Amino acid sequence: MPAAAPARVRERLAALASAGLDAPTFGLTALDLLRSSLPFTAACLATVDPATELVTGVVKADLTDENDDLWARHEYEVVDLYNSFDVFRRPGGVTTALAETDGDLSRLRRFDEFFSPVYGFGDELRFTAAADGAHWGFVALFRDDGRGFSPAEQEYAADVGRLFGRGMRAGLVAGAVADGPGGADGPAVLVVGRDGAVTHGGPGVAERLADLGGDTDGALPFPLLGLIRAARRYAAGHLVRLPRTRLRTRSGHWVVAHASPLAGPDGASGQVVVTIEEARPPEIVPLVTAAFGLTPRERDVVGLVLRGADTAEIARTLHLSAWTVQDHLKSVFAKVGVRSRRELTARVYFDQYAPRLQVGAGLTPSGWFAGTA
Template sequence: MPSAAPARVRERLTALASAGLDARGFSLAALEVLRPALPFSAACLATVDPATELVTGVVKTDLTDENDDLWAHHEYEVVDLYNSLDVFRRPGGTTTALAETGGDLRRLRRFDEFFSPIYGFGDELRFTTPADGAHWGFVALFRDDGRGFSQAEQEFAGDVGRLFGRGMRAGLVAGAASASADDTYRTEGPAVLVVGRDGELMHGGPGVTERLADLGGEPGGALPFPLLGLIGAARRFAAGNLARLPRTRLRTRSGQWVVAHASPLSGPDGTAGSIVVTIEEARPPEIVPLVTAAFGLTPRERDVVGLVLRGADTAEIARTLHLSAWTVQDHLKSVFAKVGVRSRRELTARVYFDQYAPRLQVGAGVTPSGWFAGTA
């Protein structure tokens, strides 16, 4: 059973989830709240794109970054008993390594080749972090003291996973981007990089260095974990073990939104193994649904916001959605409260952040393609 009062842990996690913390701040604080109730030796909390369930960021405690390439390899490329994508389908969104292997961790390549020899872990508890029907991440807890995670602890993790999901979802939109209008307007096209079979960066086009730095990469160092995972998923696709080419939406350190996607390449001699990764500015149709969901808006509230962003007035929204004007106003009041704004103009800027708001302010309307008139 959990070693700290479950009710107190839930109360503190509930408060953290509504405290306005960014994703990293919430993750670190939530793990410290959880530790007394569910003791662990190390932890990794990963945020995911709810549309693809691919990792978009990680926060670790008592773990280093130096083995991220090996971790991503085992998570996405290696065909194993289970990985994070499988855990999303497990009953209750939880599982443990000992339970999956019947107590024989040698059956799990991730443990046999990575976790056990490098870290000495003896069990792993994974639980997903859902909110309103979507997955916003997962948590992996590890123990190296010879104790496995009990069924009661697994059930407790599944219970508090929903609170983690609310906090991780809110953290995605905590704080507007700080980029200047000049930075926001800059349109340099997609950044393209090619990674070889050995994981080394073979080629980087214009803007790659800046894009990688904005995603948390270090000059000359390993690629950011979300891109390592994306590359691993592309190799999984090439091997016929993934149905679709991988892509994910990422929020950069500067607060902008980008879309990254990866594809396997074949050389002139027919050999495969290299991966091309493209990173480009996200367009409103790709980001608005994610942002409005992250604010915790209901489906009907999202419909209202979508029409507000197109410039519709109350009467037009009412006609389009077959609602009364009073009901539209009620929805808007609820939206304003959830988003933390007081007007439609503030709502538009908050949903689009600083990435798109300057274009709207100068009257660059959204075209049928989903991009702004007068932009490349």
């Protein structure tokens, strides 16, 4: 193994994963630490929605953004020997390009058409970042020195992958919510042509894209590029359901983005329609409570708290004693960093729905607020 002691780096990664850092800060710092015990030329850390395993954000080391669309194409649209979905299910959640191709990288299209000619990479080690049985992202490490990643290095990557998973999960709920609404009201719809350019955009598109780190005239943010490419993969019959993902915006609000291929008179047009809309409480509560590291029983308790249930009602519903419910609440408060049920509600919703909760707007059967379109 490389010079820096892997055990010492692992200890530092464990501390970093518990530091409550936002995803970009954690990612850059963690990659810098890992490099000292597992050398690489370049790296990409990607967070994913654990429900769909689609990328929700990226952090790069010694890589630039100008090839993002090509990267998304090879990750989601091109049918290849393997991709991130496959790595999540590999033993230990880890593999390398050389291992997958028996040493012949020309068999892997993203190497043959992209990684080798553009970057000169000679191997990729990809490992899963998981925590408590859920996938929160993956890390791709690259080398261009002609030396592949050894089995021992793969084993080490699989081991620290759990620490990356904890840090990436915590990063999802780190950071303060910015002042202001943080985006447009109502859904924003845009149409992307075969060449990847935005051809049509409805009201609120510019605001939504800006809050996700992109714009209609420049490059779209990587999560949307991935959605678009995945929609084309769906159109080709290689995905079983339309792609969608939950995203936290720069202002700290939650949106849901989904993409659908548009069919022309000939049955295919290459166009994709992308819709970005405010996330409804049932869509984000499971994600946020999991990101705080709550146990399944603690999530049950929180779900009832968010519905306004008191301790006695929670105890009856979950067949627990009132004392046990209070113990669960104490643990939840400690993990979330709050002191009351009111603070818990605001923290889970990141103040996104707080004004409507404060005026007493209840949830309808659809999971949205009463009086809200």
